[in-house]
Amino acid sequence: MAEQRRPRVGVVKLASCDGCQLTLLDLEDELIAIGQRFDLVEFPEATSRRSAGPYDVLLVEGSISTPEQLEQIVELRARSKLLVTIGACATAGGIQAMRNWSNEPEWRASVYPNPEDVESLATATPVADHVTVDAELRGCPIDGRQLLELLTALRLGRRPQLPDEAVCNECKRLGRVCVLVASDLPCLGPLTATGCRALCPGYNRACYACFGPKDAPNTVSLSRWLGDGRAPAEVDRLFALFNGYAPAFREASERAVAVMQPATRRRAGKGEKAS
Amino acid sequence: MRTPTADGERHFDIGQLTRVEGEGRLDLRVASDGTVAARLRIFEAPRYFERLVIGRRPDEVLDIVARICGICPVAYQMSAVHAFEDLFAVPIDPAVRTLRRLLYCGEWIESHALHIFLLHAPDFLGYASALEMARDHLELVGRGLGIKKLGNRIVSIVGGRPIHPVSPRVGGFSRAPRPHELDELRAPLEAAIAEARETVALVATLETPPSDREPRLVSLRHPSEYPMSDGRITSSDGIDLAPGDWGEAFHEEQVPWSHALQARAADGVPYLLGPTARVSLAREQLHPLARAALDATGISPEDLRRNVFRSIVARAVELLHALAEAREIVADYQPPLVPLAPWKPRAGIAAWATEAPRGLLFHRYEVDRAGTVRRAQIVPPTSQNQAAIEHDLALFAPEVLDLPHDEATHRLEQLIRSYDPCISCATHFLDLRVEHDR
Numbered sequence: 001m002a003e004q005r006r007p008r009v010g011v012v013k014l015a016s017c018d019g020c021q022l023t024l025l026d027l028e029d030e031l032i033a034i035g036q037r038f039d040l041v042e043f044p045e046a047t048s049r050r051s052a053g054p055y056d057v058l059l060v061e062g063s064i065s066t067p068e069q070l071e072q073i074v075e076l077r078a079r080s081k082l083l084v085t086i087g088a089c090a091t092a093g094g095i096q097a098m099r100n101w102s103n104e105p106e107w108r109a110s111v112y113p114n115p116e117d118v119e120s121l122a123t124a125t126p127v128a129d130h131v132t133v134d135a136e137l138r139g140c141p142i143d144g145r146q147l148l149e150l151l152t153a154l155r156l157g158r159r160p161q162l163p164d165e166a167v168c169n170e171c172k173r174l175g176r177v178c179v180l181v182a183s184d185l186p187c188l189g190p191l192t193a194t195g196c197r198a199l200c201p202g203y204n205r206a207c208y209a210c211f212g213p214k215d216a217p218n219t220v221s222l223s224r225w226l227g228d229g230r231a232p233a234e235v236d237r238l239f240a241l242f243n244g245y246a247p248a249f250r251e252a253s254e255r256a257v258a259v260m261q262p263a264t265r266r267r268a269g270k271g272e273k274a275s
Numbered sequence: 276m277r278t279p280t281a282d283g284e285r286h287f288d289i290g291q292l293t294r295v296e297g298e299g300r301l302d303l304r305v306a307s308d309g310t311v312a313a314r315l316r317i318f319e320a321p322r323y324f325e326r327l328v329i330g331r332r333p334d335e336v337l338d339i340v341a342r343i344c345g346i347c348p349v350a351y352q353m354s355a356v357h358a359f360e361d362l363f364a365v366p367i368d369p370a371v372r373t374l375r376r377l378l379y380c381g382e383w384i385e386s387h388a389l390h391i392f393l394l395h396a397p398d399f400l401g402y403a404s405a406l407e408m409a410r411d412h413l414e415l416v417g418r419g420l421g422i423k424k425l426g427n428r429i430v431s432i433v434g435g436r437p438i439h440p441v442s443p444r445v446g447g448f449s450r451a452p453r454p455h456e457l458d459e460l461r462a463p464l465e466a467a468i469a470e471a472r473e474t475v476a477l478v479a480t481l482e483t484p485p486s487d488r489e490p491r492l493v494s495l496r497h498p499s500e501y502p503m504s505d506g507r508i509t510s511s512d513g514i515d516l517a518p519g520d521w522g523e524a525f526h527e528e529q530v531p532w533s534h535a536l537q538a539r540a541a542d543g544v545p546y547l548l549g550p551t552a553r554v555s556l557a558r559e560q561l562h563p564l565a566r567a568a569l570d571a572t573g574i575s576p577e578d579l580r581r582n583v584f585r586s587i588v589a590r591a592v593e594l595l596h597a598l599a600e601a602r603e604i605v606a607d608y609q610p611p612l613v614p615l616a617p618w619k620p621r622a623g624i625a626a627w628a629t630e631a632p633r634g635l636l637f638h639r640y641e642v643d644r645a646g647t648v649r650r651a652q653i654v655p656p657t658s659q660n661q662a663a664i665e666h667d668l669a670l671f672a673p674e675v676l677d678l679p680h681d682e683a684t685h686r687l688e689q690l691i692r693s694y695d696p697c698i699s700c701a702t703h704f705l706d707l708r709v710e711h712d713r
Binding site (some may be wrong): 014015016017018019020021022023025026028029031032035040043044045046047048049050062065066068069094095096098099102107108110111112113114117118119120124140141196199200202203204205208210237241242257259260261 | 293318319320321322323325326327329330331335338339342343344345346348389393394397403404405406407409413416417420421423424427435436437438439441442449450528529531532534536685688
């Protein structure tokens with residue numbers, strides 16, 4: 001194979017837990033080879049050498065939740081040929097997006113004695129709400145195999161092959177007992193994109209939608225099924241987690257947050273979106 | 276950059292701190308008489324976890340608080356699960372307790388190996404990253420990655436995946452591994468124990484900058500176990516509290532330069548958490564292999580405690596401890612008879628502290644009769660170490676500020692990295708800026 005210039009890769013973090021970029025460092029068997037095939041020019045968690053770009057590929061973890069991040073993402077986009085969001089925070093807003101239906105100043109004041117010293121937007125929003133995103137890796141956290149597939153595809157110049165089918169399909173192929181049918185657990189597997197190898201049903205748990213909604217999920221139908229024997233509020237709260245701000249889950253999440261935190265509710269108006 | 280100002284003060288601005296988890300910077304203000312004030316500026320975006328858990332039930336809380344930190348999610352799950360089980364008086368199968376220790380050992384192994392080999396060792400050997408270090412020290416980096424992988428594998432088998440495990444539940448585990456599932460860990464644990472012993476010996480030979488301070492140390496202590504999920508909150512100067520009573524001796528304060536609340540003892544004196552504190556206070560409870568390896572280094576307890584740069588030795592000793600304990604648990608593993616005990620909520624205060632890889636992690640939840648969280652307080656180890664870091668920086672800075680800027684920055688960053696700060700956790704963390712004034 002002819003020697004190619006190594007792609008310049010950046011890995012950056014916004015509002016998030018570090019888990020998705022840690023997934024890169026968790027590719028222990030492949031990390032040295034990845035370092036040989038890619039030029040990791042910006043990855044503050046792992047290297048003191050810095051680069052302000054330009055990047056051939058930028059991996060972005062985390063959601064947009066401060067005024068500074070709002071400016072940062074526009075600048076980063078301008079310096080990146082390809083921008084890939086990694087994980088539920090960057091792709092759908094993450095758990096912190098639950099504040100999008102609340103009174104953020106009140107939240108801030110309840111956590112910080114001097115809220116005026118804290119820089120924060122009223123909302124935590126996905127990267128794609130602000131700039132063009134070329135590809136996304138789902139999951140809370142992302143799956144290492146999917147990250148490896150993305151990197152391989154980038155190196156070979158082909159499209160990454162990422163599944164867009166329900167957890168349910170994979171669960172059936174793995175021969176698991178259906179926790180929804182057999183144990184009456186409120187499983188979101190029928191609606192949720194796979195990538196986890198149907199992890200939770202394999203651990204006797206209901207899927208809680210770490211990878212977010214699959215393409216064209218029938219949320220209404222599954223909610224009706226789950227509502228048999230459960231109060232509507234009990235069904236709604238299932239959605240109000242790590243991908244609760246994904247468009248397909250948003251209505252249910254908003255209702256759930258209103259019930260869970262009635263005192264701090266505010267309407268999510270379009271004008272308040274920080275774009 | 277270094278900016279002299281009109282009244283002879285000096286100001287250092289050092290960019291975003293690297294090889295730490297999360298975002299932060301450091302401000303140093305150097306007065307004309309040479310005294311230094313250090314401020315860790317944690318500008319990691321606030322995510323309001325203490326509000327996000329309101330209206331949630333205990334098992335939801337376990338899933339949510341894991342997301343505070345991708346490096347130590349098990350710690351967050353363990354502090355929360357013990358808090359709830361204590362309040363609800365849930366009878367826990369002894370085998371569940373042991374399996375939780377194995378899970379926690381896995382996280383300590385993964386987190387400590389990440390820090391020792393990938394984040395901290397490059398400082399001592401003069402590289403910008405582990406990947407650059409790998410060009411000259413492939414065997415060392417490979418060893419670190421191998422041990423880290425083993426820690427992740429333990430967490431995966433017990434918890435389902437290395438980051439944000441799914442099996443921990445109030446009452447136990449949604450699923451406990453079958454004995455044969457742990458068999459694959461036996462040979463790698465054997466090999467890793469040998470490598471970790473060599474690592475303790477190796478990091479003890481690393482040349483450290485001069486450093487001398489007498490820190491107040493705080494750690495859980497338990498009569499028969501190395502501190503992890505059980506025991507009493509103790510200090511080097513006589514604090515002795517139940518694990519839910521953290522608030523009786525400590526409190527949180529907000530400082531204007533940080534998104535991380537700072538925890539302080541009642542008298543305002545900074546205190547130190549983490550491997551150095553635990554190894555110093557609970558040396559007697561270390562696994563015999565880990566204690567023997569530490570003794571063999573010839574490093575005195577005073578040197579280990581007083582020299583901040585020796586933390587890599589304490590961390591390596593704990594890495595060995597966690598591997599040795601994991602080996603014993605795997606060898607004797609019997610699945611729990613009751614992997615998931617039934618429980619009923621009751622109103623009250625659920626509070627507990629466990630030892631995250633970086634130190635004591637305190638959770639306190641006020642819950643109603645249905646078990647729904649009404650108020651929450653989460654105090655991560657880095658919030659508690661902040662004041663100690665600032666204190667040590669102020670002591671250490673005068674020795675390096677006359678060095679060329681890049682070298683001064685490097686030395687100060689090295690000091691901060693010695694604490695293995697986790698900024699993602701602490702927000703509610705690092706760049707270095709030095710200001711000379713007053």
